[in-house]
Amino acid sequence: AGAVPAAAKSSWGPFLKSIASFNGDLASLTAPPFILSSTSLTEYSGYWAEHPEIFVAPAQENDPQKRALLVLKWFLTTLKQQYSSRSEKLGSEKKPLNPFLGELFLGKWKDPTGEIGETQLISEQVSHHPPVTAYAILNEKHGVKLEGYNGQKASFSGGTISVKQVGHAKYHLREFDEDYLITLPSLHIEGIVYGSPYVELNRGSTIHSSTGYIAQIDYSGKGWITGKKNTFSATLKKEGSKDILYAINGQWSDGFTIKEGKSKKELETYNAKTTEITPLYVAPIEEQDPLESRRAWAKVQESITTGDLETTGTEKSKIENEQRELRKKEREEGREWERRYFTRVMDDPVFTRLAESPGIAAEEGKTDGIWVFDEKKFSQVAEKARAGGEARAEEAANTVA
Numbered sequence: 001a002g003a004v005p006a007a008a009k010s011s012w013g014p015f016l017k018s019i020a021s022f023n024g025d026l027a028s029l030t031a032p033p034f035i036l037s038s039t040s041l042t043e044y045s046g047y048w049a050e051h052p053e054i055f056v057a058p059a060q061e062n063d064p065q066k067r068a069l070l071v072l073k074w075f076l077t078t079l080k081q082q083y084s085s086r087s088e089k090l091g092s093e094k095k096p097l098n099p100f101l102g103e104l105f106l107g108k109w110k111d112p113t114g115e116i117g118e119t120q121l122i123s124e125q126v127s128h129h130p131p132v133t134a135y136a137i138l139n140e141k142h143g144v145k146l147e148g149y150n151g152q153k154a155s156f157s158g159g160t161i162s163v164k165q166v167g168h169a170k171y172h173l174r175e176f177d178e179d180y181l182i183t184l185p186s187l188h189i190e191g192i193v194y195g196s197p198y199v200e201l202n203r204g205s206t207i208h209s210s211t212g213y214i215a216q217i218d219y220s221g222k223g224w225i226t227g228k229k230n231t232f233s234a235t236l237k238k239e240g241s242k243d244i245l246y247a248i249n250g251q252w253s254d255g256f257t258i259k260e261g262k263s264k265k266e267l268e269t270y271n272a273k274t275t276e277i278t279p280l281y282v283a284p285i286e287e288q289d290p291l292e293s294r295r296a297w298a299k300v301q302e303s304i305t306t307g308d309l310e311t312t313g314t315e316k317s318k319i320e321n322e323q324r325e326l327r328k329k330e331r332e333e334g335r336e337w338e339r340r341y342f343t344r345v346m347d348d349p350v351f352t353r354l355a356e357s358p359g360i361a362a363e364e365g366k367t368d369g370i371w372v373f374d375e376k377k378f379s380q381v382a383e384k385a386r387a388g389g390e391a392r393a394e395e396a397a398n399t400v401a
């Protein structure tokens, strides 16, 4: 396709210009067309539970120390999809669609076996300036709930874009009334100058449990020992103790080995490449709420896929203008957009208690509040949907009668 190189060459100008005046807002990057993804950033929340069986495993483990290890293992198994699934599937990292305020992405991981039960994904763009996505992943059968939110603070230097993630994830086990506070990795985008960007993780993540276990994960990128990309080393310790209970080493995009801290006995090797992903079920577009990503962006997604830049531009502007109108109306009426599933609180006791642990740096995002999943709003939405469904059924029955 002769066209691509020309388009590629011509579109470098705008991109390099946008990089030169980069103000930290990733959405302002004018990425070359072949970098544009038709996937909205709201969909990235799904990367947290594409192995539902691993996501619920801690709920079935009675020993608190082994449970903490299973939560650490689950977190590590999410990294490949979170940070390298686009590169692996599409050949390079892509620039996702920048979600509008109130945009929803809803789905579920079904379970034919009946052992795992259904796992539900709720993702909502709770802020547009700056972009913040909040999400909840719920498995009723095992009483597992993950809730969290994330935003990005980016900077450009030395040919790479560095991204600090603002926000955190909180994993809750109902049966044991246990919480795990997870900090988000920093990352940088390598390979930009070669036109095939990909993510490398930096620094570290911490998982601090209410049972007093601390997992520390260090991402070393091109490990100076192994020279392999996406390398990490992790340890699980009891708060206040130097003893390593478990050590995990490997590459988050390939595989890793779990060893006992003292005996160095190998307990398990996880293969990230061969472990099957469970596909997320998303309702057909005609059944979706107008605010759901794939319905709201349908025309833009279509034109990105067919490479029709013209239509991509006009359809995007339509959405942006609608949004500007809504914000204007809200300002005039002195109200704010009503988030459907999440609420911003200035303090979350679990977060505060667990964030005090030595491994967790003060959360920058904490200043303007913490986004939490609002069970009340969730049940109201479910109730309204049920009532709506019954009303439609009633109506249908009446018209038939």
Ligand SMILES: CCC(=O)OC[C@H](C)CC[C@H]1O[C@H]2C[C@H]3[C@@H]4CC=C5C[C@@H](O)CC[C@]5(C)[C@H]4CC[C@]3(C)[C@H]2[C@@H]1C
Residues within 6 Å of the ligand: 015, 026, 027, 029, 030, 031, 032, 035, 044, 045, 047, 082, 083, 093, 094, 095, 096, 150, 152, 161, 163, 165, 189, 192, 195, 196, 197, 199
């Ligand atoms: C070819 C040059 C070029 O156009 O470079 C632009 C690049 C694509 C760089 C900018 C985009 O890179 C994307 C990577 C995205 C992150 C990937 C994974 C996650 C984890 C998820 O849990 C939360 C979101 C997060 C941090 C994504 C945030 C947005 C990132 C940085 C995209 C950049 C716009």
